Amino acid sequence: MDVIVVGAGVGGLALANGLVSAGHRVRILERADGPRDGGAAVTLFSNGKAAAAGLGAPLDGLGGRIDELEIRGADDRRYGRTDLRLMARRTGFAVETVPRAALLRRLSEGVPVVYGAVVVGAVAEGAVVTADGVEHRADVVVGADGYRSAVRRSVLRDRDARRNGWSSWQGLTPVLPELAGGTHARCYVGPAGLCGLMPAGGGLLQWWFDTQGSPGSVPPLDWLRDRFAAYPAPVTGLLATVAAAELQEYPHVLHDVPDRWGAGAVTLLGDAAHAFPPSQAQGANQALEDAWLLARALDGAGPVEALLRRYEKVRARRVRRVSRLAATEVTNKVPNTVGRLAGRVLSPAMAGRAHLALIRRFSSVLNTDRI
Secondary structure, X not given: OEEEEEXXXXXXXXXXXXHHHOOOEEEEEEOOOOOOOOOOEEEEOHHHHHHHHHOOOOOOOOXXXXXXXXXXXXOOOEEEEEEOHHHHHXXXXXXXXXXXXXXXXXXXXXXXXXXXXXXXXXXXXXXXXXXXXXXXXXXXXXXXXXXOOHHHHHHOOOOOOEEEEEEEEEEEEOOOHHHHOOOEEEEEEEOOEEEEEXXXXXXXXXXXXXXXXXXXXXXXXXXXXXXXXXXXXXXXXXXXXXXXXXXXXXXXXEOOOOOOOOEOOEEEOOHHHHXXXXXXXXXXXXXXXXXXXXXXXXXOOOOHHHHHHHHHHHHHHHHHHHHXXXXXXXXXXXXXXXXXXXXXXXXXHHHHHHHHHHHHHHOOOOOOOXX
C-alpha cells in the first residue's frame, strides 16, 4: 500500500515506522526545512511507549525515568504522591520524560521524510497538494500535521482548534541539579497556576508554568516571576536562573473530537484529530496510540475506506475521555476538599494504581483494541 503522511511529528513518524516495518511504501511530507529540534520535552507514559514498541520503534532510555510524582501547594504543603513504578511493573514500560528533539531523531531513523513540502490541501480520493502546486497521490493520506492541520480543514471543514485562555511557558535546561539528577517529578499548584519540574536525563530538567492570562506588554519572564513570587524556593530559584531566550510559550488549544476524522482515503491522527490541553500529559501518548491502531487497521482486510472509518470510531471513543478531562485543566488548579482528602488518604502505591486505571481508560494498546 502507498501511504502519504503529512507531518513529521511524533505521531506521523511513529506511524511511518510501523508501516515501513509492515512492507508499505511511505512518504512523509513535512513543511519545516529540516528536522525539528525545539519543543523542550514530553512525558511518555506506559501506553505511549507500548504503542511505539508495537510499531517497531522502542523508546526506552531516551530521557529521564520518572518513578514518583509529588504534588505540593504554593505554601509547600504536600497534596499527594503517586508511585509510577507500578505502571512499569504492570505494563513493562516505565514512565520517562524525553527531550522532544531526541524523540524525533529516534523516530525518524530509517523512514523517508521530504522536508520543505508544505501541504495546503487534501482530497478524499487520496491526494494532497503542496504549496508549489504539485499533486501527490497515494492509496491513503494521513494528516498528522498538528492542530492547525491543512488536511483537517480540507476534509472536515469544521472550525479550528480554539484557545482556552491557558498557556504553558516551558523550557529544558540544566538547572536544579538535585531534581534534574533524580527520578522524582514535582508539581507546585496554587493561585497563580502550576509549576512542573521533571528530570529529562543528561542533567536536564523539563520545567513549565501553566497559567491563565497574558503578560501583555510586560516581558514574559518578569510576568512569571511576579505571579509565582510566593511559591516555594525551587520555583522562585528556577525563575531567578532562567534566561528569557530559554522560555517558550505554548497556548492550550482544544478541538471537538468528531466521530469521523476523515473522508474517503484520508484520515487524521494526533493533534490534527484531537488537540487538547497538556494537563494530562497525554498529547504525544495519544498520537502514538493513534499510530499503533492505524497501522494495525491498514494491515487488515477489506476496503480501505471502511478500515479508516473503523479506526476513527475506535480511537474517538478512547481519546474523547482524555480530551474531556484535559479540558477541565483540573491539574492546574488547587485541589478541592475532596481532592485534598484523597491525597492524604491514598498511599503512593494506591495513587499509582488509580493512575494506571485512568490511563487504561484512555488506551487502545493496553486494551488491545481491534479493528
